[in-house]
Amino acid sequence: xxxxxxxxxxxxxxxxxxxxxxxxxxxxxxxxxxxxxxxxxxxxxxxxxxxxxxxxxxxxxxxxxxxxxxxxxxxxxxxxxxxxxxxxxxxxxxxxxxxxxxxxxxxxxxxxxxxxxxxxxxxxxxxxxxxxxxxxxxxxxxxxxxxxxxxxxxxxxxxxxxxxxxxxxxxxxxxxxxxxxxxxxxxxxxxxxxxxxxxxxxxxxxxxxxxxxxxxxxxxxxxxxxxxxxxxxxxxxxxxxxxxxxxxxxxxxxxxxx
Numbered sequence: 001x002x003x004x005x006x007x008x009x010x011x012x013x014x015x016x017x018x019x020x021x022x023x024x025x026x027x028x029x030x031x032x033x034x035x036x037x038x039x040x041x042x043x044x045x046x047x048x049x050x051x052x053x054x055x056x057x058x059x060x061x062x063x064x065x066x067x068x069x070x071x072x073x074x075x076x077x078x079x080x081x082x083x084x085x086x087x088x089x090x091x092x093x094x095x096x097x098x099x100x101x102x103x104x105x106x107x108x109x110x111x112x113x114x115x116x117x118x119x120x121x122x123x124x125x126x127x128x129x130x131x132x133x134x135x136x137x138x139x140x141x142x143x144x145x146x147x148x149x150x151x152x153x154x155x156x157x158x159x160x161x162x163x164x165x166x167x168x169x170x171x172x173x174x175x176x177x178x179x180x181x182x183x184x185x186x187x188x189x190x191x192x193x194x195x196x197x198x199x200x201x202x203x204x205x206x207x208x209x210x211x212x213x214x215x216x217x218x219x220x221x222x223x224x225x226x227x228x229x230x231x232x233x234x235x236x237x238x239x240x241x242x243x244x245x246x247x248x249x250x251x252x253x254x255x256x257x258x
Contacts, residue, residue, distance in 0.1 A: 005032055005232075006232060007230060008032070009035075010033075010034050010085065010230075011076075011079030011082055011083050012036045012083075012230065013086050013120075013124065014026050014037070014038040014055075015060075015062060015116075015120055016039065017055070018041075018042055018048075019040075019189070020187070021187060021222045022040075022087070022090070024220050025089065025222070026049055028220065028223035028224065029085070029087075030053045032227055034085070036056065037058055039057075039062065039071045039090065041059070042059075043059050056078060058070065058071045062090050063115075068123065071120070083127050083131075084134050085135045085136075085137070085230035086120070086121065086124045086137065087139070087226055090117070091157075092112045092113065094153050095150060096150070096152065097150060105153060109154060110153075113157035113161065114161060114164065117161060117164065121138070121168055128172070128175070128176075128177045129172070129175040129176075133177055133178075134176070135177075135230045137181075137226050138162075138182070139161075139181075139184070139222070140159075140181045140182065141154070142184065142249055144157075144181075145159075145162070147159070158183075162183070165239070166179075166181070166239045166241070170239055173239070177238075178238035180229050180234075180239070180240045181241045182222060182242050183242065183243045183245070184217060184244050184245065185243070185249070186211065186245070186248070187219060187222065188217070210246075211247050211248040212248065215246065216246070
């Protein structure tokens with residue numbers, strides 16, 4: 001345990017922690033010396049991450065309110081009633097434009113990516129308030145800042161995540177609760193969960209354009225930012241939307257204005 005950010009002994013809950021960004025967040029927070037509970041739908045993947053990191057796995061589909069509440073309760077149990085950091089990462093992807101997105105799929109993405117995130121954040125709000133503070137990190141997407149027509153429903157839900165994170169930041173600030181949205185660009189591996197299950201090729205980088213930085217982002221890049229947001233190093237930051245995309249967003253703005 002390296003403890004670079006002063007997080008030793010604190011407690012975190014990471015939703016969707018069995019692959020991609022969530023898995024990287026579990027590993028990084030454990031490296032920082034935190035006690036970590038994490039969720040996922042796959043017991044096999046969950047056990048593998050738990051064995052590799054020493055974190056506590058809670059099998060959970062966050063569409064199930066009771067299961068989601070149990071995950072929060074497990075984190076509080078590990079922390080003897082304390083929960084310092086929530087990383088709300090669980091989400092699914094559907095590739096398709098507006099006309100190619102069935103309403104049932106759209107509703108499912110809303111339920112998983114936004115409603116479930118709002119639910120788990122609200123469940124964490126009370127214990128964080130009662131203990132005098134905490135940090136919520138909501139994993140959104142650059143597609144929530146600038147809509148991407150090939151992933152229309154995903155873009156809509158991630159825009160909602162950004163708004164929800166701002167609201168939790170505004171309401172939580174008087175209680176010492178911080179809330180920030182992280183918006184990754186193209187990440188390898190990225191979102192691997194779909195409405196029909198887990199797909200290792202859900203986000204296939206073939207055909208992607210490299211960002212100005214010259215490489216795609218990694219889960220570890222995002223996890224480093226998440227750890228900083230969970231620490232006292234970012235104590236005055238709340239209600240912010242942080243893009244982590246290797247300069248893609250900036251380059252698009254420059255091109256648009258030229």
